[in-house]
Amino acid sequence: MEDAPEDRFLRLTQIVGRKADPQKNIPAIPAIIPISKTSWLSGVKKGRSMDKSKDVDVLEKRLQEAETAVQEIFKAGEIPTPEDYAGVDRIKAELKVARRVKAMDAKRTDPKLTRKVTILLPDDEFQALTEKATEEGVDLSKYIRILLKNRS
Numbered sequence: 001m002e003d004a005p006e007d008r009f010l011r012l013t014q015i016v017g018r019k020a021d022p023q024k025n026i027p028a029i030p031a032i033i034p035i036s037k038t039s040w041l042s043g044v045k046k047g048r049s050m051d052k053s054k055d056v057d058v059l060e061k062r063l064q065e066a067e068t069a070v071q072e073i074f075k076a077g078e079i080p081t082p083e084d085y086a087g088v089d090r091i092k093a094e095l096k097v098a099r100r101v102k103a104m105d106a107k108r109t110d111p112k113l114t115r116k117v118t119i120l121l122p123d124d125e126f127q128a129l130t131e132k133a134t135e136e137g138v139d140l141s142k143y144i145r146i147l148l149k150n151r152s
Contacts, residue, residue, distance in 0.1 A: 012040065
């Protein structure tokens with residue numbers, strides 16, 4: 001991945017690789033991450049990703065390095081180019097988004113992945129559960145989740 005700059009998007013084939021096709025004269029692309037396309041897309045669909053705290057730490061380190069580089073240019077008696085400042089601004093923007101995502105994930109109380117479940121109950125049990133949920137001040141779905149959490 002040494003030829004891929006850090007500030008651009010990659011195509012899926014650049015991440016998971018591709019076999020060569022000599023009939024169509026298509027070269028092989030080595031995988032950066034050894035995983036199948038199906039597994040990669042399944043992970044995207046389920047919301048799996050790197051730990052956000054690592055993202056923030058890495059971006060903070062990159063920002064510090066970029067700002068230090070600009071300061072070194074000043075110390076050398078030169079004037080930083082607009083590209084130098086643009087690089088710092090780009091990292092700041094990424095860091096802002098990463099911090100926001102990390103904060104949102106920390107505040108998240110509902111599960112990221114939900115499933116719909118059907119439960120067959122007699123009317124009297126359904127009424128009892130509904131009344132208890134109302135007493136707790138939550139909807140029935142939330143009340144059942146509370147019961148399941150307290151049970152385990």
